[in-house]
Amino acid sequence: MTDVAIAPLAEAVDTAASKAEAIPQISETTEITPEQGYDIQAASILRRVERGEKRIGVKMGFTSRAKMVQMGISDMIWGRLTDGMIVEDGDSISMADYVHPRAEPEIAFLLNRPLEAPVTAAEAMAAVEAVAPAIEIIDSRYRDFKFSLADVVADNCSSSGIVVGAWQSVDADLTNLGMILEIDGRPRQIGSSAAILGNPARSLVAAARLSTAAGEPLEAGWIVMAGGATAAEALSVGDYVRNTVQRLGAVGFSVTE
Numbered sequence: 001m002t003d004v005a006i007a008p009l010a011e012a013v014d015t016a017a018s019k020a021e022a023i024p025q026i027s028e029t030t031e032i033t034p035e036q037g038y039d040i041q042a043a044s045i046l047r048r049v050e051r052g053e054k055r056i057g058v059k060m061g062f063t064s065r066a067k068m069v070q071m072g073i074s075d076m077i078w079g080r081l082t083d084g085m086i087v088e089d090g091d092s093i094s095m096a097d098y099v100h101p102r103a104e105p106e107i108a109f110l111l112n113r114p115l116e117a118p119v120t121a122a123e124a125m126a127a128v129e130a131v132a133p134a135i136e137i138i139d140s141r142y143r144d145f146k147f148s149l150a151d152v153v154a155d156n157c158s159s160s161g162i163v164v165g166a167w168q169s170v171d172a173d174l175t176n177l178g179m180i181l182e183i184d185g186r187p188r189q190i191g192s193s194a195a196i197l198g199n200p201a202r203s204l205v206a207a208a209r210l211s212t213a214a215g216e217p218l219e220a221g222w223i224v225m226a227g228g229a230t231a232a233e234a235l236s237v238g239d240y241v242r243n244t245v246q247r248l249g250a251v252g253f254s255v256t257e
């Protein structure tokens with residue numbers, strides 16, 4: 001592995017995110033491995049934490065075929081969530097704060113105890129306090145929303161916002177729930193929770209595995225975003241976006257200038 005100066009690259013993705021200004025892909029000028037991408041990600045999140053944001057969990061990416069096909073990457077990835085990314089259910093976001101945001105229908109888990117790998121799916125689900133319908137707002141900081149695996153990892157896997165609906169107890173079988181992403185009442189993406197690794201519980205197991213390997217096992221009170229069940233939809237000013245998950249209910253937000 002060639003030595004790469006992590007700090008300036010972490011600053012570049014962090015600044016691009018806070019200013020909502022696109023930057024060229026890192027790999028256009030600097031060869032980085034996915035491992036170095038994770039180092040850049042960790043350093044960029046540290047900058048947010050030093051500004052006062054709080055870690056609140058983990059997001060999984062490329063856990064469905066639809067997402068892998070849309071972005072042309074077939075490795076699972078994970079990113080770090082902070083409280084600065086929370087968008088309240090029903091609120092609006094301002095387009096000016098984003099480069100080129102997209103929305104994807106997801107399911108969120110809330111943990112009531114820590115989860116350190118290795119864990120089985122049953123053990124992982126036993127640590128779940130509640131589940132909720134959710135939407136992830138992704139916003140690549142790279143021009144044209146194009147990137148390599150290492151680039152997207154360095155950019156915290158395009159994390160930008162999470163919108164989480166009302167928490168539900170975990171009585172529902174999560175393995176095959178219908179999910180509909182609507183914009184202004186028109187269905188734009190239709191899928192099923194089964195698209196998420198065959199069962200969203202597997203995404204939670206993977207989150208425990210990857211975050212434990214990074215020395216940051218999942219904590220009680222953390223949220224885990226299981227990953228988009230369908231391709232993401234590009235957002236425009238005026239949109240009202242809603243994800244309805246069978247048995248779990250709906251969550252939504254709108255987009256203003």
Ligand code: OOG
Nearest residue numbers: 061062067157158227228
């Ligand atoms: C990377 C993030 C992928 C998911 O749910 O699969 C992701 C991207 O597509 O920009 O969040």
Ligand code: MG
Nearest residue numbers: 104136227228
């Ligand atoms: Mg996502």
